[in-house]
Amino acid sequence: MTKNTVLACIDGSLSSTGVCDYAAWASLALDAPLVFIHVLDQQHAQPRGDLSGNIGLGSREHLLDELAELDEKRGRLMREQGRLMLEAAVERARADGVPEPLSRQRNGDLVETLNELEHEIRLLVIGRQGEVGDSVGQHVGSHLESVIRTMHRPILVTAGEFRKPASVMLAFDNSATTRKGVEMLADSPLFVGLPIHLVMVGADTNDAWEAINAAKNRLEKAGFEVHVNIKAGEVEKVLMDYEQEHDIDLLVMGAYGHSRIRQFFVGSTTTNILQKTSRPVLLLR
Structure with a gap:
């Protein structure tokens, strides 16, 4: 990723289309490269709870192997979902007029990932709500709050569908x-x-x-x-x-x-x- 990049965070939330369009608008206005990023949070990718303690001694090894296979399959599906979202975001940005939008997929914590990339960011674009936030109205999630508190770059927080700024x-x-x-x-x-x-x-x-x-x-x-x-x-x-x-x-x-x-x-x-x-x-x- 080059320096002075407009970096747009997307996920499976309803806010992602607005993020794409505002990021495209900013990239064109600033004449800056546009990169979409999807961060797969491994903590949220794991199933809730450890079921091994509930498995009988005779069947524990077999069922643990099956659980491990399910975890691996779930991880692959989530990575594939993220890849498809990034492809859709790139195509949407191209339709908005951005000539060469790029995409990146990372595993790990969103805040830590953005901190690592901060020196390359000119403007960060992120939605007010994530995948969980969509179900709670105008909720501002802890992830967004943490990003705002730790980043030292301008952050454009989108809300709703794109409307080209006129004031x-x-x-x-x-x-x-x-x-x-x-x-x-x-x-x-x-x-x-x-x-x-x-x-x-x-x-x-x-x-x-x-x-x-x-x-x-x-x-x-x-x-x-x-x-x-x-x-x-x-x-x-x-x-x-x-x-x-x-x-x-x-x-x-x-x-x-x-x-x-x-x-x-x-x-x-x-x-x-x-x-x-x-x-x-x-x-x-």
Whole structure:
């Protein structure tokens, strides 16, 4: 896999088609190679429980051999299923206009695999829900949360079917992460020609306006149409209301700005927004 790759994680979930299409869009906009990856988690590939203790002494060896054969067959079937999913993803990306999409299949843990590949990734595209998450609505799984916490690359989390972005909202709080986000928006070909909404949640003060207007000026110098707003209220509600009111297609925000202990008691803005939004979220670290 070459450097500066758009890496898209696919599995058997309903979110995989959206992942394919958003990854193809990003690959074309960034003029970056696109690679689809399917990680076969060996832990989840094994049957639940150890049945050997329930097998009688006389038949134990024979049945253990049969169980081993079933495990091997199940592993082959899961690898074949993954291969077919990757082939379908490559064909879909070609239909979207990507000239040479590639695919990789790996065994192991998803988070560990992505960490190993991190130095080659320009943008990671992953669905909000995995195969298990499809059955629980807007659930944000622990795998996704772990990926977001450990990766240091931009992560595009998709939700639902593809809709080509025609507007972008940056949740701006004047932190180092969101100031870096302003520079990324200004310089990245991913957002060329899109109107950008800068939304700050907090008190309407001179300092707040100074910070957000500085960000606005930077983006306007880069040629963007920019809308700025400072609104008081609860962060998730303000951002979600604004997203719906202005029909925003892509939300950009920092990921997990507080400690794990604080999140345990009060929750995480990142997780809450991922659960509530029906649009893709680009997370910055």
